[in-house]
Amino acid sequence: MSPLTPSPRPKAVVLLSGGIDSATCLAIAHAEGFAPHALSFRYGQRHVYELHAARRVADAGHAVDSRTIEMDLRQIGGSALTGDLPLPTDRTTAQMNSSVAPTYVPARNTIFLSYALAWAEVLGAGDIFIGVNAADHAGYPDCRPEYIRAYETMANLATRFGTEGTHALRIHAPLIAMSKAQIIRRGLDLGVDFGLTSTCYDPSDDGRACGHCDACLVRLEAFRELGVADPVPYRGDRAIPGRG
Amino acid sequence: MTGVSELLPGLLPIFDGLGTIGATAVYPTLPGDGKTCQILLAALWSCRGLDTRQCGRAGMAWREMRLYRARSVTQMVQSGQNSASGRPPSVVLILSGGLDSTVLLQHMIAGGHALRALSVDYGQRHRRELLYAHATCQRLGVEHRTADLSGIAWMLAGSGLVNPDVAVPHGEYATQNLKVTVVPNRNLIMLSVAAAWAIDLKADAVAFAAHHGYHTLYPDCTPEFIAATAAAIKLADWHQVQLLAPFALMTKAQIVQRGAELGVPFEQTWSCYEGGDVHCGLCGTCIERREAFNLAGVPDPTRYQVAG
Numbered sequence: 001m002s003p004l005t006p007s008p009r010p011k012a013v014v015l016l017s018g019g020i021d022s023a024t025c026l027a028i029a030h031a032e033g034f035a036p037h038a039l040s041f042r043y044g045q046r047h048v049y050e051l052h053a054a055r056r057v058a059d060a061g062h063a064v065d066s067r068t069i070e071m072d073l074r075q076i077g078g079s080a081l082t083g084d085l086p087l088p089t090d091r092t093t094a095q096m097n098s099s100v101a102p103t104y105v106p107a108r109n110t111i112f113l114s115y116a117l118a119w120a121e122v123l124g125a126g127d128i129f130i131g132v133n134a135a136d137h138a139g140y141p142d143c144r145p146e147y148i149r150a151y152e153t154m155a156n157l158a159t160r161f162g163t164e165g166t167h168a169l170r171i172h173a174p175l176i177a178m179s180k181a182q183i184i185r186r187g188l189d190l191g192v193d194f195g196l197t198s199t200c201y202d203p204s205d206d207g208r209a210c211g212h213c214d215a216c217l218v219r220l221e222a223f224r225e226l227g228v229a230d231p232v233p234y235r236g237d238r239a240i241p242g243r244g
Numbered sequence: 245m246t247g248v249s250e251l252l253p254g255l256l257p258i259f260d261g262l263g264t265i266g267a268t269a270v271y272p273t274l275p276g277d278g279k280t281c282q283i284l285l286a287a288l289w290s291c292r293g294l295d296t297r298q299c300g301r302a303g304m305a306w307r308e309m310r311l312y313r314a315r316s317v318t319q320m321v322q323s324g325q326n327s328a329s330g331r332p333p334s335v336v337l338i339l340s341g342g343l344d345s346t347v348l349l350q351h352m353i354a355g356g357h358a359l360r361a362l363s364v365d366y367g368q369r370h371r372r373e374l375l376y377a378h379a380t381c382q383r384l385g386v387e388h389r390t391a392d393l394s395g396i397a398w399m400l401a402g403s404g405l406v407n408p409d410v411a412v413p414h415g416e417y418a419t420q421n422l423k424v425t426v427v428p429n430r431n432l433i434m435l436s437v438a439a440a441w442a443i444d445l446k447a448d449a450v451a452f453a454a455h456h457g458y459h460t461l462y463p464d465c466t467p468e469f470i471a472a473t474a475a476a477i478k479l480a481d482w483h484q485v486q487l488l489a490p491f492a493l494m495t496k497a498q499i500v501q502r503g504a505e506l507g508v509p510f511e512q513t514w515s516c517y518e519g520g521d522v523h524c525g526l527c528g529t530c531i532e533r534r535e536a537f538n539l540a541g542v543p544d545p546t547r548y549q550v551a552g
Contacts, residue, residue: 069395070395071391076441106441110439111433111436114433114436118399118433122399142480150475154473154476157469157472158431
């Protein structure tokens with residue numbers, strides 16, 4: 001082999017929802033020298049449009065492979081994301097932070113990470129990226145740093161990777177201390193096209209965001225904070241991004 | 245193995261160290277005379293930050309585990325009841341329809357727990373086990389749900405062979421041996437789904453029938469894995485769900501013995517990976533099943549295609 005042959009990029013599994021966080025996370029994985037393998041889930045979520053976004057983001061984000069896991073969690077959960085509960089709209093930040101988010105799907109990250117771990121094992125990948133972040137800590141217990149560390153400890157015991165001691169399996173959560181605005185800033189620096197992403201919990205069939213659900217409000221606020229226009233289309237009175 | 249033999253069979257897995265509902269799950273026939281038992285608190289041991297890899301994979305646990313002289317059996321059993329509400333501890337049990345999980349179900353019912361059972365359809369070739377799981381729950385009057393996780397099938401087919409966005413029909417992989425070694429990370433995926441349901445129900449615990457004996461093959465059945473999973477599951481939600489593995493230190497033969505005590509109809513459990521109408525008698529699980537009955541000295545009612 002020629003000494004000039006570049007060593008292949010190590011594979012990494014990146015959990016990709018098609019939103020801002022995971023799009024940035026994918027870009028970070030690529031920037032850090034990994035060959036990203038994007039993994040998305042169709043789990044009965046009402047905002048299934050995000051899977052289209054995930055595919056676009058994967059293609060634009062140098063993912064060498066992108067896959068979707070089909071599973072039906074509606075039998076075991078009753079949250080607003082998978083069930084028929086009404087989604088809250090136009091809440092203040094204080095209201096959003098006052099309790100576990102009504103859009104919370106129990107143990108969702110545990111399930112997602114477990115699939116990612118399975119795929120990592122099949123691929124021979126030792127790295128998994130997940131886009132959990134500070135903005136989510138309050139509403140989603142499985143976005144907390146201590147949860148991610150506990151999962152990583154367990155992952156190293158669950159797999160041949162860890163138990164055979166070839167190398168440690170790592171769960172990367174590069175956004176974990178970032179605000180939404182910081183995540184967008186980092187993504188823009190890495191060339192992420194946020195026009196490809198989808199954040200809304202209740203988008204129209206053609207993917208236009210509602211502008212009123214918690215996810216839209218947080219997103220719009222972050223873009224406003226940065227003084228950057230949100231490139232995704234909104235419907236109705238949110239057609240012009242930004243509020244207040 | 246020093247110390248381990250001093251344990252009552254099956255008495256152990258209160259992996260969070262709190263000793264709450266595990267005890268009754270473990271052995272409902274515990275002596276109630278207040279005799280002090282040694283309880284192995286794998287979580288404490290695990291939390292000491294011991295690098296298990298230094299100990300070798302199979303033998304590790306036994307050499308390094310610390311036995312903790314714990315509270316009396318009487319206390320343990322009493323604390324097994326949820327004193328706050330007076331209701332029995334509610335548990336989501338992972339039920340494959342096989343021998344181990346069926347015995348565990350009856351074991352925990354006998355221990356006074358309120359059980360729900362979760363089976364997982366991951367496109368396994370031996371889907372027959374799901375029918376057995378369902379029939380067992382009907383027989384025992386236990387609520388039973390099956391999570392359809394057959395979407396994992398593409399992982400088993402090698403990359404690129406299957407369009408990931410097309411649902412794969414069941415039975416597609418008839419030529420594949422769907423052992424745990426081929427279904428990567430199966431226990432963890434099942435546990436995470438069971439935890440999700442338990443959290444949604446505000447149940448007290450998830451239980452599964454990991455047992456001693458095949459740790460080198462299956463890293464996700466080891467005590468340290470169980471302890472670490474328990475820790476992660478407790479952090480996954482504000483509502484803390486415990487993880488119980490009452491058979492973690494028992495061999496399959498001991499599980500057969502326990503099943504015989506409980507009157508488990510073993511012929512209504514399914515182990516074979518081959519997916520035929522009767523147990524093949526030749527695959528790894530059939531051999532293990534047959535051997536367990538022999539070691540336990542319990543008559544094996546299973547009809548095998550190939551006699552032993």
